[in-house]
Amino acid sequence: MAELRTIQRTEIRDFTRYPFLLWLNDQFSVIPYPIRSLGFNPSGHDHCVLVVGPTGLFLISCHLLVPRTQQPHYQELTEDLERAAEMLWGYLSRYCNFLPPFELIMAVQDGNIQGFATQRVHFMGQSKIRTWLAERPVLLSEEQIHFILRTLNAEQRFERIDRYQIIHELQRDPHQSTYLAIHTVEGRQVILKQIPLPRNAQAEVHTAVIRGAKLAKELHHENIVQVEKILTLENRVLVVTEWCEGSVTLRQYLREHPGSIPLSTAIQLMRDLCQALMYAHAQGVIHRNLSPDNMLVTADHRLKVFNFDLAKKPGMHTLKTSEMQRLTEENPYAAPEYIFGGGHQVDQRVDVFSVGIIFYELLTGRPQMHYMHYDESRWVPPSRLISGLPAYMDSLIAKAIRFDPNQRYTTIHAFYNALEKGTSDLVGARYRLLDPEYHKQTENSLIFRAEDTHTHQRVALKKLLIPPITDYQTHRALLQERLEPLKPLRHLSHPSLVAVYDTLLDDDDAYVVMEWLEGRTLREIQQSHATRGTYSPEAVRQMAVQLAAVLRFIHGEGYFHGDIKPENIMVSPSGKVTLLDFEPRPKQLDAAQEAVPLTIRYMAPELFNSGEAPNEQTDLFALGVVLFELLTHHYPYDLAPLREASLEAPPAPRSIRVLRPEVPEDFERLLLKMVAFRPNERLRSFAQLLDQLEGEQAFEQHPFEALRMPLMSELPQTPVARIPWPKLSALTVAVFLGCYLLWTLPARILPPPIPILEETTYE
16 A cells, blocks of 8 residues: 555645535546646646536636635636646547537635636536536446546546545555545545456455455454445445554555664554454454555554455465465565465464564564575574664564464464563473474474473473464363363373373463483384384284283273374383373263274274274274284285274284294284274283283294394494405305395285375374
8 A cells, every 4th residue: 555644635625625526426537637637737727627427528627615815816717727628628639539528617605606707617606516517418428438537547536436435546456446535424534445356367366355355344443444334336346444544554664764663662563463463363364464565553653454355264265275375475474384385274373473574674674584585594583683672572583483383373362472571481481492493293293302490300392283263262272171181191100101290381382291201103113114124023022011001001090092003102222112192081981972083094993883982992903903013014904995894794804924924823813812803802901911911921033033124223234345245155145045035925925015104084
């Protein structure tokens, strides 16, 4: 939007002084200063207006309506009016061959002089002009009127739309035009935005703009420019918003105060911006297009947000992804996730990013360049540019403009609170992050290494990735709801269960504080050895003993796990197995109260075939699948037919000994009972499993086991060039080839394994 204070207020006052112009109906267009539209600026024609309508062309002199100390003689004014008419006629006649003669009028106060001043110019009281113009015979069609207006190429066209009279054009671009207008009934100024509705590929953009205007019309806040009316015409839509006297855009405000905005003023402007966004988000509206061009700074240095053209509510699709990318690429303050085509899935964190970038520019007077190149290493803290800046401003802005939305402030409330109270290096006023970046990312969390400042103990700080809800109170309630089931973990203590110390809320995010464990999850081990190397049967048995013991403990406490999978099992370098945190679900809940576990691959068949509630036997099935995969790198069944199978016709599991001949027969039989399709053929409890595992003797190593790569440590790599090939005997080569054939034989005669790295989850 153009800089609003450049509008000459005298022009508006002059216009409102001529009420007969406000009374004209929508068929007439009023062009003030028509001589200027031809490129001339003679002082004698400053108070002439041209009215173009179906009844003809009317050039009206308003000089006698303007109070002056020395009023020119009317004969001089009529001569000026006739010369202006000749100039206009000479110009228009070159392009239009259908022009009716000009009617020349000298507007006067009612009851003043009447009659003709010359043969062509006559006096007329201002209250009679409207009726006189409307009652004359029709001479011009609508197409001819538009042709004349295009020919004049007038800078300003005073058009009446509904009860709004346009008096000044503020901005024009291919998608919309913005005008200053007057409410003809109430006599106040408004902003009128005109959006054409072409029937082409751009129609979707215009529809989205209208939808955004309707969202903005629902917002009533002192820091949001009020949309008061939306007018729908045949080929265009007009959005009427409030006029803020003396306002400038924040862009112009930054130009007027380059690098010299006081800190107190910058903070006040950010407070106003946060207040506007907190209100909009509470109504479910995300702006998505924040920039200094879409904000006004009033004469008393308060900020107002406008232009909700790209706004949306959660679940609302407004534009195609490609179109959204194009529009946001034009806005350098847009969050990085737009560039990757995620415009429909974004949440309020995109507004948080834009707020951080704008605040940086307010403080330093220049944009932050690192986000323009999508390189976080180019980040320059504002304290390096502004001396005396509070230290917390660096961390405040740095967290707001993280490229990863999961590491930003989750809500604008969190940013606002940090702005008001200052940020802290401690999470929950107690835990200090040891690394700025997260240590590990899972599907639903970020894991940070941290130190408990009270005990100086290293802990794992798990941030739950909960998508923010626009309503602040609902979001806080959701965080509490997610943390509440995890609180019993603080009272569950077992050597093979990760210790949970605390749950907390900080910056509108939910955290779980756990003991720090060294090692890798079984999933990470499988990913790094997806095609070769596996655990020996004895190693798998030892793992099974530890997992069965901890799961027996959990079920003995009245809970079941419900989501056993390799991601939730940690193995230390020494081989100690630890079951990671989980949501302890009480065993007495029925199926209607329980959610189905998330990972389908490790679900027992009865969970998706008969809809039963998870229980100890379903946990046994999940653990059996994990152990089966550790031994064979295969899933026990064909996964696709498994969901279609019925309990009456169960599929048979794969043979472990065919895949790995060295597995003892008793151990194979035990694992197959864990993954039995029918629950009545499965083991009943973890206590039963533990008894059978502990009753087994240690398994002997298979003669070829040494050829398999161990998973807990990498074998040393010997360069090929150092192998003394000439010294190899024929017997050595034969033994080597024989071992290789035995190694690859199962893969040659069996179907390829189902990839263990792919997971299927419910929405």
